[in-house]
Amino acid sequence: MKLWRSTAVATALLTGAVLVPGLPAAAAPIEPATADTGMVTMAGGSVSVLDGALGIANQIFSIVQEQVRLQINREGLVRALRETAWYKTGEKHNIIVMVAPNGSWEGRFSCHLVGKVSDAVYRYPGYPPFRVVAFSHGTVKNEGEGGYINWAYRGWFDRNGMTVHFRKP
Amino acid sequence: MRRVIGGAVIAAALVLPSVVAVQPAAAGAVTVPVTVSKSQGVPGVRIAKKLSEIYVVEREAFTRRAITVADNNDEHAYNVIIMNLAQDYSVQLTGVHFFATMQFEGVFYGLWIAEGGTFRNKGDGGYNNWAFVGQFTRSGPDGKIVHFH
Numbered sequence: 001m002k003l004w005r006s007t008a009v010a011t012a013l014l015t016g017a018v019l020v021p022g023l024p025a026a027a028a029p030i031e032p033a034t035a036d037t038g039m040v041t042m043a044g045g046s047v048s049v050l051d052g053a054l055g056i057a058n059q060i061f062s063i064v065q066e067q068v069r070l071q072i073n074r075e076g077l078v079r080a081l082r083e084t085a086w087y088k089t090g091e092k093h094n095i096i097v098m099v100a101p102n103g104s105w106e107g108r109f110s111c112h113l114v115g116k117v118s119d120a121v122y123r124y125p126g127y128p129p130f131r132v133v134a135f136s137h138g139t140v141k142n143e144g145e146g147g148y149i150n151w152a153y154r155g156w157f158d159r160n161g162m163t164v165h166f167r168k169p
Numbered sequence: 170m171r172r173v174i175g176g177a178v179i180a181a182a183l184v185l186p187s188v189v190a191v192q193p194a195a196a197g198a199v200t201v202p203v204t205v206s207k208s209q210g211v212p213g214v215r216i217a218k219k220l221s222e223i224y225v226v227e228r229e230a231f232t233r234r235a236i237t238v239a240d241n242n243d244e245h246a247y248n249v250i251i252m253n254l255a256q257d258y259s260v261q262l263t264g265v266h267f268f269a270t271m272q273f274e275g276v277f278y279g280l281w282i283a284e285g286g287t288f289r290n291k292g293d294g295g296y297n298n299w300a301f302v303g304q305f306t307r308s309g310p311d312g313k314i315v316h317f318h
Contacts, residue, residue, distance in 0.1 A: 069275050070275070072255060073255050073275050073276055073277060074255075075254070075255045076253065076254040076255035076276060076277030076278075077254075077277055079254035079255070079277070079279070080254050080270040080277040080279065083206065083254070083268065083270065083279050084204060084206045084268075084270055086206075087206035087207035087265070087268045088206045088207070091265070148257075
């Protein structure tokens with residue numbers, strides 16, 4: 001299975017058929033820059049080659065496509081961390097998953113968590129680090145962007161806007 | 170009681186599972202990463218090993234194959250459901266005996282073996298996103314709320 005291709009291109013952007021230059025050397029050999037033109041269609045999009053090597057356009061498209069795929073599946077990673085922590089800690093603790101670019105929630109979340117039984121930062125290639133905490137009770141305020149790409153939680157709670165109050169189980 | 174399989178919205182609850190083309194894993198073939206978070210009262214190691222050996226090409230085949238593998242490797246008449254975790258859902262399953270996360274083509278899937286409860290798919294209802302087997306009834310729009318018995 002082809003997972004975690006090591007493109008390391010966090011800045012690659014897909015803007016229709018226009019692609020941003022400045023990409024690193026790709027793993028596959030680059031074909032000579034002939035005046036090939038054509039259309040490459042892949043699952044989830046396509047690229048029209050107007051001038052230059054078809055192979056280069058193909059590689060650029062693959063790199064960007066990989067980034068799109070990672071972004072699409074980021075919610076899946078967050079929920080996977082949440083569910084895994086939930087069952088690993090016996091389904092009897094509150095669980096919070098928070099994006100932690102620097103390995104910390106500081107600057108993104110205000111947390112007061114009591115009775116922590118697990119607190120760890122998980123890193124997966126292609127994704128930002130996520131901090132996962134299993135705890136008894138407390139409060140989490142998301143001071144950044146919401147959405148499952150940034151946080152997820154499970155347990156016994158009341159939510160008021162971007163603040164979640166967790167109760168004891 | 171007859172055990173049935175479900176998942177895709179277009180599939181009726183009594184549709185039998187389609188035959189999924191499964192090829193034996195070739196020597197050196199990459200296995201499906203499987204992480205087991207809970208295994209209680211079921212042969213979790215065996216189930217995880219069989220899940221990791223699934224060799225299919227399409228996600229639609231993977232979800233159906235995964236629930237079949239989990240169901241066939243546990244002698245209990247429990248229910249099995251697999252869900253694409255990038256899709257929104259709510260889970261209120263009871264008597265969860267097994268939970269594992271897997272990755273197929275970069276997609277994170279969760280697989281539960283449970284005695285009962287309710288699972289609601291709030292996202293797309295195709296076989297590429299979810300599948301389930303067991304004793305159940307379906308309700309809600311497009312039958313995406315599954316009540317396991």
